[in-house]
Amino acid sequence: MSDDNKTTHFGYTEVPVEEKVKRVADVFHSVAAKYDVMNDLMSGGVHRLWKRVTIESSGARAGHSILDIAGGTGDLTKKFSRIVGPSGKVVLADINASMLNVGRDKLINSGVSGNVEYCQANAECLPFADNTFDIITIAFGLRNVTDKDAAIRSMLRVLKPGGKLMILEFSKTDNPLLTKAYDFYSFNILPKMGQVIANDAESYRYLAESIRMHPDQETLKGMMDDAGFVNTRYRNMTGGVVALHTGIKP
Amino acid sequence: MELINAARIESLEAALNLLLQTRPMLRERLQKLSGKTLRLVLLPQNWSLLIRLHSEGIELSQDREFEADVSLKGELGVLIKLITEPRSVLFGQGAEIGGDAALLQRLQKALREPGLDWELWLSEQLGDLPTSALTQAFAPVSAAVRESKSSLQRILKSYLQEELEALPPRAEYELWANSVSKVRTRTEQLELRISKLLESKLSEPR
Numbered sequence: 001m002s003d004d005n006k007t008t009h010f011g012y013t014e015v016p017v018e019e020k021v022k023r024v025a026d027v028f029h030s031v032a033a034k035y036d037v038m039n040d041l042m043s044g045g046v047h048r049l050w051k052r053v054t055i056e057s058s059g060a061r062a063g064h065s066i067l068d069i070a071g072g073t074g075d076l077t078k079k080f081s082r083i084v085g086p087s088g089k090v091v092l093a094d095i096n097a098s099m100l101n102v103g104r105d106k107l108i109n110s111g112v113s114g115n116v117e118y119c120q121a122n123a124e125c126l127p128f129a130d131n132t133f134d135i136i137t138i139a140f141g142l143r144n145v146t147d148k149d150a151a152i153r154s155m156l157r158v159l160k161p162g163g164k165l166m167i168l169e170f171s172k173t174d175n176p177l178l179t180k181a182y183d184f185y186s187f188n189i190l191p192k193m194g195q196v197i198a199n200d201a202e203s204y205r206y207l208a209e210s211i212r213m214h215p216d217q218e219t220l221k222g223m224m225d226d227a228g229f230v231n232t233r234y235r236n237m238t239g240g241v242v243a244l245h246t247g248i249k250p
Numbered sequence: 251m252e253l254i255n256a257a258r259i260e261s262l263e264a265a266l267n268l269l270l271q272t273r274p275m276l277r278e279r280l281q282k283l284s285g286k287t288l289r290l291v292l293l294p295q296n297w298s299l300l301i302r303l304h305s306e307g308i309e310l311s312q313d314r315e316f317e318a319d320v321s322l323k324g325e326l327g328v329l330i331k332l333i334t335e336p337r338s339v340l341f342g343q344g345a346e347i348g349g350d351a352a353l354l355q356r357l358q359k360a361l362r363e364p365g366l367d368w369e370l371w372l373s374e375q376l377g378d379l380p381t382s383a384l385t386q387a388f389a390p391v392s393a394a395v396r397e398s399k400s401s402l403q404r405i406l407k408s409y410l411q412e413e414l415e416a417l418p419p420r421a422e423y424e425l426w427a428n429s430v431s432k433v434r435t436r437t438e439q440l441e442l443r444i445s446k447l448l449e450s451k452l453s454e455p456r
Contacts, residue, residue, distance in 0.1 A: 049260060056311055059313075082302060083302070085285055
């Protein structure tokens with residue numbers, strides 16, 4: 001198959017690779033302005049707790065260089081910025097200009113500046129030198145990346161030896177009852193909330209579908225192992241609704 | 251348990267920062283210590299809490315590995331006294347102190363706030379966590395419920411006011427209510443004047 005004919009999934013739909021990039025971009029252009037409000041309402045505020053656990057497990061210290069990929073509206077960057085202090089650096093990267101703009105405005109308005117840089121970047125080919133960062137995080141972003149293996153390899157390249165990759169992402173629940181309730185919520189309630197609040201049911205339907213199409217915990221761990229990470233592990237949160245994968249660059 | 255603890259910390263952090271918003275002098279004094287960290291280890295639970303002061307407020311964390319500038323280990327009541335009472339003798343009070351004791355003294359001065367009883371305030375936030383085993387078991391749950399409730403209230407208020415613009419901000423409402431009150435007064439004055447004019451018009455000889 002030639003590159004021109006390559007397809008991938010966009011939610012449950014099979015689309016040409018180039019079209020997925022454009023469609024994902026459209027989704028996030030559409031939801032950027034209401035992203036934080038929707039996150040709070042969709043998760044009942046629990047996404048803040050998932051992110052808090054991620055930050056507390058990161059081992060971030062003063063002077064560290066941290067890359068927050070798909071950093072969106074800057075929740076992780078804000079906290080990391082305070083931890084690394086003036087001697088450290090946090091780069092907020094996102095492929096989507098609308099999300100990056102919202103994130104930059106939000107951080108500046110909340111007094112975060114000085115040690116934060118902003119970069120519009122594709123996770124599959126990160127525009128940074130080898131061995132640059134102590135920690136890389138990607139929270140709720142990997143499932144939107146077209147070539148996840150390429151992204152994980154790219155992250156490995158720009159991490160310093162001994163550096164840590166942290167992937168926070170929706171995953172697979174292991175309790176059948178919870179799975180049923182979660183599916184009902186995702187496909188019936190979530191798009192309606194999207195319609196009412198962001199006037200955009202389709203984007204939120206895509207978000208639900210993309211979660212189901214994302215590799216499960218063991219598969220993602222295997223992808224990290226294959227890319228060359230060591231000490232890879234994951235821990236489930238909220239019964240597997242979300243999983244935090246970590247790996248170290250040897 | 252991990253998320254319940256995170257909820258408890260999130261709730262306490264939000265309450266602390268809300269308190270700082272209402273006490274600008276306290277906030278200003280703490281801003282001078284921006285970048286400093288303090289670790290509290292509460293006995294007998296051995297519950298560790300990292301407090302990070304920054305330019306916009308306070309951040310709490312359960313990162314046990316972080317090396318704080320100063321650390322205190324002891325029972326909650328003893329630690330609160332140590333932190334908030336400037337004349338309190340640092341050593342020999344039933345608490346272990348590690349790191350920069352001078353920073354602790356600066357913190358003591360910064361946290362001294364007239365009209366604020368830290369022990370009472372904290373007990374309101376934490377429940378009877380340090381003293382009762384039963385409450386200890388339920389405190390995280392109540393913290394999570396409090397967090398959800400206050401978080402939802404905050405979100406709903408912000409959504410109604412800022413997103414839908416269905417509710418006006420308090421300042422805008424007060425301005426509006428003030429204007430209505432002024433219009434009412436002016437109307438009453440005009441009514442009075444009109445009735446007086448009518449009276450005088452009627453009493454004029456034809």
